[in-house]
Amino acid sequence: MGTKGFLKSLKDIFTDVLYSISDFIYPGFCPLCGDRTDLDLLCGSCAENLVKEFSQLMFNKNRDFPNLDENAYFDQCICGWNYTENVKRIISLMKYNGQENLCFFMGDILGGYLKQVLSGFDFIVPVPLHPTRERERTYNQSRLIASAIKKQVPGLKLSQILIRKKYTKPQAGLDSKERQGNVRDVFIFRKREDLAGKKVVIVDDVITTGATINNCAKVIKENGAAHVCCISIARPLT
Ligand SMILES: [Zn+2]
Secondary structure, three states: OOHHHHHHHHHHHHHHHHHHOOOOOOOOEOOOOOOEOOOOOOOHHHHHHHHHOOOOEEEOOOOOOOOOOOOOOOOEEEEEEOOOHHHHHHHHHHHHOOOHHHHHHHHHHHHHHHHHHHOOOOEEEEOOOOHHHHHHHOOOHHHHHHHHHHHHOOOOEEOOOEEEOOOOOOOOOOOHHHHHHHHOOOEEEOOOOOOOOOEEEEEEEEOOOOHHHHHHHHHHHHOOOOEEEEEEEEOOOO
């Protein structure tokens, strides 16, 4: 094996190690490809690829959410990317690894591409974490994504009008029936904005069965909103 081949296989091993220790990031190396990077998140080429791979997947509320056990209260649902290994890894880093920069980075791309779609919307609302979970994580990834989207869309106001009143189990790991029950009636409206006739965007990191966003949309619609659009990074297959 020549030096080049040897270095290549070292790099492959290193990348495998990085992937296998999913809660660990080696500073100075891209968490996706393992290449050295001076940036404090992805290397230039992985960042560029993510921008190119943006897919704007539109889901139909009547056709694409068969596991919802009640009506869909939202009107539109858009996910930015296909749930590839890289996107999955990014979401995990955003949620469990303190990668606030990645939240802003992904939100920035979403906001840039969805500027037209979201023009005329009034409020952008992150899906809230329970305060205890937010303290553990130190931030709410959906709020960071929402704040980056807001910067790209003139007139959109970031408002945390929802509160999660129950400390629920993480949705990941539950089946679709359990997911419905887990988030039923857990969100309440914080009377901070007049939503009458307003257009609202709800932001979550992932949308799976739609149970979480639908419960948020329900509260927002019940408080007068005219139209609700849900946005996430991706939609994992259940
Ligand atoms: Zn990279």
